[in-house]
Amino acid sequence: MLYENKSIIVRSGIFEENENIFQKLKKECEIELKADSKAVDVDFLDIKTIVILFDSFADGRGFSIARQLRQFGYIGIIRAKGHLLADQYPLAIRCGFDEVEISSEHAKRQPQHQWSDSFTRVKNNYQDRLMLA
Amino acid sequence: MYIYNQFDTDFVRQRVSQFSSQVEKRLNGSLSEDEFKPLRLMNGLYLQLHAYMLRVAIPYGTLNSTQMRHLADIADKWDKGYGHFTTRQNIQYNWPKLKDVPDILNLLADVNMHAIQTSGNCIRNVTSDHFAGAANDEVADPRPSAELLRQYSSDHPEFGFLPRKFKIAITGSKGDRAVIKSNDIGLRLMRNENGDLGYQVIVGGGLGRSPFVGKTLREFLPKADLLPYVEAILQVYNLAGRRDNKYKARIKILVHEAGLTEIKQHVEACFEKQKQFFKRPSDELIAQIEARFSLPVFIDADVEVFENERRNNVAFAQFIETNISKHKNSNYVIITVSLKNIGATPGDATSKQMRVLADIAKQFGHDELRVSHEQNIILPHVHKSHLPAIYRLLKQADLASANVGLISDIIACPGMDYCALATARSIPIAKDIAKKFEELKLEKEIGNVQIKISGCINACGHHHVGHIGILGLEKSGVENYQITLGGEANLNMNIGERTGPGFSCEEILPAVERLIEVYLLKRKGKKESFIEVYKRLGMKVFSEALYIKKGQENVV
Numbered sequence: 037m038l039y040e041n042k043s044i045i046v047r048s049g050i051f052e053e054n055e056n057i058f059q060k061l062k063k064e065c066e067i068e069l070k071a072d073s074k075a076v077d078v079d080f081l082d083i084k085t086i087v088i089l090f091d092s093f094a095d096g097r098g099f100s101i102a103r104q105l106r107q108f109g110y111i112g113i114i115r116a117k118g119h120l121l122a123d124q125y126p127l128a129i130r131c132g133f134d135e136v137e138i139s140s141e142h143a144k145r146q147p148q149h150q151w152s153d154s155f156t157r158v159k160n161n162y163q164d165r166l167m168l169a
Numbered sequence: 170m171y172i173y174n175q176f177d178t179d180f181v182r183q184r185v186s187q188f189s190s191q192v193e194k195r196l197n198g199s200l201s202e203d204e205f206k207p208l209r210l211m212n213g214l215y216l217q218l219h220a221y222m223l224r225v226a227i228p229y230g231t232l233n234s235t236q237m238r239h240l241a242d243i244a245d246k247w248d249k250g251y252g253h254f255t256t257r258q259n260i261q262y263n264w265p266k267l268k269d270v271p272d273i274l275n276l277l278a279d280v281n282m283h284a285i286q287t288s289g290n291c292i293r294n295v296t297s298d299h300f301a302g303a304a305n306d307e308v309a310d311p312r313p314s315a316e317l318l319r320q321y322s323s324d325h326p327e328f329g330f331l332p333r334k335f336k337i338a339i340t341g342s343k344g345d346r347a348v349i350k351s352n353d354i355g356l357r358l359m360r361n362e363n364g365d366l367g368y369q370v371i372v373g374g375g376l377g378r379s380p381f382v383g384k385t386l387r388e389f390l391p392k393a394d395l396l397p398y399v400e401a402i403l404q405v406y407n408l409a410g411r412r413d414n415k416y417k418a419r420i421k422i423l424v425h426e427a428g429l430t431e432i433k434q435h436v437e438a439c440f441e442k443q444k445q446f447f448k449r450p451s452d453e454l455i456a457q458i459e460a461r462f463s464l465p466v467f468i469d470a471d472v473e474v475f476e477n478e479r480r481n482n483v484a485f486a487q488f489i490e491t492n493i494s495k496h497k498n499s500n501y502v503i504i505t506v507s508l509k510n511i512g513a514t515p516g517d518a519t520s521k522q523m524r525v526l527a528d529i530a531k532q533f534g535h536d537e538l539r540v541s542h543e544q545n546i547i548l549p550h551v552h553k554s555h556l557p558a559i560y561r562l563l564k565q566a567d568l569a570s571a572n573v574g575l576i577s578d579i580i581a582c583p584g585m586d587y588c589a590l591a592t593a594r595s596i597p598i599a600k601d602i603a604k605k606f607e608e609l610k611l612e613k614e615i616g617n618v619q620i621k622i623s624g625c626i627n628a629c630g631h632h633h634v635g636h637i638g639i640l641g642l643e644k645s646g647v648e649n650y651q652i653t654l655g656g657e658a659n660l661n662m663n664i665g666e667r668t669g670p671g672f673s674c675e676e677i678l679p680a681v682e683r684l685i686e687v688y689l690l691k692r693k694g695k696k697e698s699f700i701e702v703y704k705r706l707g708m709k710v711f712s713e714a715l716y717i718k719k720g721q722e723n724v725v
Binding site: 123130167 | 179183200325396404412450
């Protein structure tokens with residue numbers, strides 16, 4: 037019932053129904069990138085939200101795209117949309133994603149607490165310790 | 170050797186609890202089997218032919234006596250009293266139960282060990298020279314670089330879901346005991362003309378169904394640039410590597426299809442960009458890592474007891490001849506303990522043997538052990554005066570086979586006896602060959618020859634780089650073994666050439682015998698090894714012996 041027919045946005049461990057987000061962003065520019073997009077092709081600096089699609093959780097190209105966007109200086113919102121697991125949430129955050137959009141079916145299978153548990157694993161990683169950007 | 174700090178310890182504990190929660194999520198349906206699979210693989214857990222298999226990481230093959238003892242305890246408690254040391258310097262347990270795996274991981278965590286990234290499409294456990302820090306031929310110790318790469322690659326956020334697995338190997342010597350050219354990235358520590366330390370960077374090597382010798386991407390990379398450069402290679406691969414066919418997904422195929430020049434352009438461009446954003450590890454952190462690998466405090470003692478034993482004990486002298494390598498300190502040696510007893514499974518060690526090795530390392534070996542990619546165990550720092558005592562202990566534990574580098578020192582994958590992918594058995598073939606030449610008492614006469622056996626085209630037994638390579642396939646329901654000759658596993662890595670049609674299970678041993686007969690007949694004295702004769706004479710004389718005789722036998 038809870039997530040019926042709406043996609044769900046996960047943001048810092050919080051679930052929000054997607055409708056609200058779209059209300060807010062209605063007039064703002066949003067683009068979708070497929071996993072085979074090249075971040076360098078996008079003139080992105082004035083885009084409010086960039087959505088990177090994950091057809092399969094096993095396809096890690098989206099992580100590199102997000103990281104490149106941040107390296108190029110993009111400061112807007114980056115959202116992962118599609119098949120991403122709660123266990124991958126910390127990786128996404130660390131690559132520069134702000135939020136994840138999943139289907140209602142997926143949200144039922146992997147409810148909010150799994151995402152907030154997972155979020156605690158953002159800290160204490162080797163890469164920060166090695167002072168990588 | 171590297172000692173875990175609080176951060177490392179916490180990291181491993183966190184991974185154990187994360188994996189426990191993943192098992193739970195699989196059981197309650199939060200994760201589908203397809204989703205669970207890559208997660209369990211990234212924690213070293215495979216589903217094999219008969220049971221789960223757990224592959225425990227031994228970073229760059231280095232461990233101490235306490236860790237070895239824990240490996241023995243796990244073998245007793247959750248396996249059948251033994252473990253299998255692998256060609257990537259790890260250890261595999263073939264019989265754990267899924268429900269016990271979190272307990273095993275917790276026990277490993279007690280001694281700073283884990284199974285992280287020993288499988289899956291991620292950066293795998295980094296391998297290195299098993300003589301690192303001890304060999305007398307190295308430019309620099311590769312272990313600090315290997316440790317830096319271990320830290321860098323552990324749970325890297327960007328590279329956990331690569332097109333395919335990614336293997337990095339590093340050597341500090343021209344001798345290249347790490348076979349760096351068979352890895353996705355191979356690194357060789359070297360000095361440039363100014364005397365600065367850096368790396369030769371090799372990319373796109375690999376065995377498997379399409380073997381490639383790695384190609385040089387950078388002749389010299391300054392030492393401080395290692396991480397941003399590796400990162401550039403990985404980012405190019407992650408975005409451009411093929412994802413449509415798992416057999417074409419390794420970086421070797423990308424390099425092959427796009428060409429080295431194009432890959433180099435992309436990597437160098439990406440590297441230039443990475444350098445701007447990449448804050449390097451602090452000098453302090455690098456110094457901390459390097460300090461962990463300082464040499465042990467060597468003892469100063471008389472070596473006469475060793476010389477006496479060598480004069481008076483033939484078996485001991487023979488062991489010294491085959492199983493000892495030169496150490497930096499002339500009063501020390503490196504011992505290679507063979508896990509290739511005649512008739513035993515290559516790479517297997519019983520829990521009792523593991524404890525004996527741990528005891529020896531603790532008492533005589535500055536508490537250090539190594540696992541070699543040849544599936545043997547190394548005692549890297551042994552004073553000569555301790556050799557007689559060590560030899561006696563090894564002998565009692567059935568660990569004194571004097572066959573390192575000889576024909577029975579065979580690399581073999583687990584094959585159809587354990588592996589779900591295998592198409593033929595490899596262990597029994599290795600056992601048969603070892604037994605036969607032992608019976609003939611010819612091993613010493615034949616000298617150095619490397620036989621490597623794989624039970625399927627994935628080539629885990631490295632058959633492509635064996636002087637004699639044997640590949641077990643299945644042909645209309647029957648095992649069939651193809652032979653390749655002339656492979657080499659060193660800095661001049663070479664991929665062996667197929668001799669012709671394969672041999673049946675019964676024919677393969679006589680075929681190997683015929684190859685050795687030709688070698689003994691054609692060599693210019695004992696000093697010319699099998700591979701040297703092959704390089705001098707080429708395939709023809711060997712294939713004639715293989716196939717003409719085979720035809721004649723059929724006529725009879």
